[in-house]
Amino acid sequence: MxxxxxxxxxxxxxxxxxxxxxxxxxxxxxxxxxxxxxxxxxxxxxxxxxxxxxxxxxxxxxxxxxxxxxxxxxxxxxxxxxxxxxxxxxxxxxxxxxxxxxxxxxxxxxxxxxxxxxxxxxxxxxxxxxxxxxxxxxxxxHNRRYAPVYQKLKELIKTDCAHSAHIKMNRGELKNPVWTGDVNVTGGFLYETTIHLFDMCRFQFGEIEELVAYGSQHEYPELDEFSIIFKFKNGFHCTFASSSDASWHFPFERIEVFCHHRTIMTEEMEHLIDSQGMDANFETHSFAMTEKEERWGYVKEDKAFIDSILNDKEPPVTAFDGFKSVELVESVYKAIKTGQKVRFD
Ligand SMILES: NC(=O)c1ccc[n+]([C@@H]2O[C@H](COP(=O)([O-])OP(=O)(O)OC[C@H]3O[C@@H](n4cnc5c(N)ncnc54)[C@H](O)[C@@H]3O)[C@@H](O)[C@H]2O)c1
The missing domain is CATH 3.40.50.720 (NAD(P)-binding Rossmann-like Domain)
Known part of the structure; x- marks a missing residue:
């Protein structure tokens, strides 16, 4: 022994x-x-x-x-x-x-x-x-921060100069669980689904300076379709589309980042495609074969929480990050309601 x-x-x-x-x-x-x-x-x-x-x-x-x-x-x-x-x-x-x-x-x-x-x-x-x-x-x-695909994206854009991006975050329906279609429980569609990639915007590209947004209502008794433009404090900017009933067509979430003669594109949490140079060659990083709980970041997220507790460390996603994602959701709803851009100091 x-x-x-x-x-x-x-x-x-x-x-x-x-x-x-x-x-x-x-x-x-x-x-x-x-x-x-x-x-x-x-x-x-x-x-x-x-x-x-x-x-x-x-x-x-x-x-x-x-x-x-x-x-x-x-x-x-x-x-x-x-x-x-x-x-x-x-x-x-x-x-x-x-x-x-x-x-x-x-x-x-x-x-x-x-x-x-x-x-x-x-x-x-x-x-x-x-x-x-x-x-x-x-x-x-905010589990997606730990998903290998998004960690890879962060690693790649650190080494290159990313100029702008196009982001999509869709859902197929607001029926399952049943409360996802009840604005009194969710707070609105943006809180239920889109908020994941609002947090991702801060994680990948930094703090947002201002936004403009348009929204409309179709299938559910709330705004359920969104087009947003974010401008970041570092000059980066992106367009962001989010629909609550666009079907579960693959990939329902995608980030395309545009750099100098380079496009880096994610497809849900399955793949990252990195196209570099003028000849349209590309490299694919695939995470499709890993278990879903790893691929979606849950395992790393839970281990990080335990690590913070046992080692008395700040967690990777803090209450402040949670607050900022709520602030973004509310700002998008406000921009749509007022027809005005929203600025952050
Ligand atoms: N991070 C992610 O990827 C992710 C994925 C799914 C859900 N979520 C979030 O997790 C939360 C739960 O979602 P879900 O899909 O598991 O929902 P769910 O409906 O499957 O489970 C919620 C459970 O909470 C119970 N419950 C409701 N009110 C309660 C209360 N006051 N006290 C104790 N139990 C109560 C319900 O009976 C139910 O069993 C939501 O806020 C959702 O947005 C996050």
Missing amino acids: FWDCKAALLVEVGKSYKKISLMEKVKIGIIGTGFIGNVHGRIYSGLENAVISALYDIVKEKAEKTSKTIGGKVCDSREELFDHCDTVLVCTPNKTHIEIATDAVEHEKHVFCEKPFAIGTEDAKKLLETANNGKGVFQVG
């Missing part, structure tokens, strides 16, 4: 050794055990430095079903869940994030809040202040 370098005990079993990890385990509590709660739950249950400790869902059977696959005590209330974990994942529909995340911070928990951070600038300001005054780590669920 001896120790290896990762604080694990190696116990002799016959002619080999069995590894028993004595690493500190982060005790995870999941609030909302629907689609995304289960995605994160499955990932954390496979990490050696995390354990699923507690689950709470207003539909108890959902938490019971999740518990059968990943473990965790099924709780009857948020309060009970807080008693059984040190870290809370807020995986409930959009409008509930502010209340649940605030409650978790006030109970001195580390908090992972799914996107959107909040609905409306006022609530986002309040939650930012709460998170900044909290005792634990606060991370926001």
Whole structure:
């Protein structure tokens, strides 16, 4: 029996050794055990430095079903869940994030809040202040920042001078889950889907200086079709289109970046195509064969959260980033309503 370098005990079993990890385990509590709660739950249950400790869902059977696959005590209330974990994942529909995340911070928990951070600038300001005054780590669920395709894009545009871009972020429908078509729950289509690539704009190209936007309403009782132009503080600019019912035609999200005699294009989180020079040759980076949870960035996102907790580090996507993405959503709605450009100081 001896120790290896990762604080694990190696116990002799016959002619080999069995590894028993004595690493500190982060005790995870999941609030909302629907689609995304289960995605994160499955990932954390496979990490050696995390354990699923507690689950709470207003539909108890959902938490019971999740518990059968990943473990965790099924709780009857948020309060009970807080008693059984040190870290809370807020995986409930959009409008509930502010209340649940605030409650978790006030109970001195580390908090992972799914996107959107909040609905409306006022609530986002309040939650930012709460998170900044909290005792634990606060991370926001903009998973795409960790997707290999977008990390590759960031790496490539760092070495070249990107001039402008064209971005598309579509959805096929607002029917699944059913609440995605209810503006009182989502805060609006931009909060549900488009916000992912609003955050991506800041991640790839920097802070935005001003925007103009047009919107219209077709299939749903809210604005559901958008055309936006962003100008960035560094002079970069891009067009951005987003439709809520454009079918799930591949690729429903795409970034095309234009550089000097070079176009770099992403196709969802599957491929990146890099066309350099005047002869139209191109190189393809494909991530299509990796597991979806890796490809969409969820695995790296969850590992980053644990790393921040265990090493007392700022997370890669902070409450401020969450706030900025809400500010962008609200600014686009304001630009459409007023017909005026919106400037950021
Ligand atoms: N980052 C991503 O890629 C990604 C993907 C999907 C969803 N999301 C976000 O995650 C959140 C959840 O989405 P989903 O698709 O998992 O929805 P879902 O409907 O599948 O699951 C939500 C769950 O929360 C439960 N719930 C509702 N109100 C609750 C409350 N007050 N307390 C406890 N439980 C409650 C519901 O019963 C349900 O089981 C949304 O904010 C959504 O925008 C993010």
